[in-house]
Amino acid sequence: MKSNRAYLRTEMRKGATAGAIALAVSAAFCAAGAIAADEAKQPNAKFESLDKNHDGVLTRDEVRNIRDFGRAFNEADANKDGKLDQDEFIKAQAIHDRILAGKYVSDSVLTAKVKAALLKEPALKSLDVSVETMRGEVLLSGFVTDETQKEKAMKVATSVNGVASVKDALVVR
Numbered sequence: 001m002k003s004n005r006a007y008l009r010t011e012m013r014k015g016a017t018a019g020a021i022a023l024a025v026s027a028a029f030c031a032a033g034a035i036a037a038d039e040a041k042q043p044n045a046k047f048e049s050l051d052k053n054h055d056g057v058l059t060r061d062e063v064r065n066i067r068d069f070g071r072a073f074n075e076a077d078a079n080k081d082g083k084l085d086q087d088e089f090i091k092a093q094a095i096h097d098r099i100l101a102g103k104y105v106s107d108s109v110l111t112a113k114v115k116a117a118l119l120k121e122p123a124l125k126s127l128d129v130s131v132e133t134m135r136g137e138v139l140l141s142g143f144v145t146d147e148t149q150k151e152k153a154m155k156v157a158t159s160v161n162g163v164a165s166v167k168d169a170l171v172v173r
Contacts, residue, residue, distance in 0.1 A: 136164035
């Protein structure tokens with residue numbers, strides 16, 4: 001009987017220890033949630049800097065200096081009031097980032113298309129020509145043997161679908 005009581009006391013202590021650990025872990029999670037909630041309430045520094053009249057919303061006029069932000073603004077404006085609150089602005093930033101990433105991919109694809117077109121041209125030493133693309137604008141640089149090759153490279157690059165313009169930095173040697 002005595003050993004049963006000792007066993008029960010030991011088990012009760014173990015249970016109390018496990019309960020204390022569970023309570024501590026639970027308190028830690030609650031504290032982490034409270035910290036995250038406090039951080040979510042913190043003002044967005046970019047939002048604050050753009051909100052010129054400090055009315056708590058951003059208008060199209062206040063974000064006009066952000067390149068290519070119009071589409072993101074339209075998509076994030078959930079209530080279609082022509083203004084973005086802080087939550088809508090965060091959504092607009094994410095949309096804007098995706099748009100910019102898409103443009104980068106498009107430029108990479110365009111660069112590959114121009115390089116392929118140059119390689120297909122038999123009269124052109126295209127391995128000596130570098131191609132860079134930014135927002136649909138192609139820059140050709142490198143060396144060609146004569147003016148004819150230079151003109152041919154420009155013509156080929158211009159003919160690729162999606163190229164907005166071509167800048168010439170080719171050198172005849």
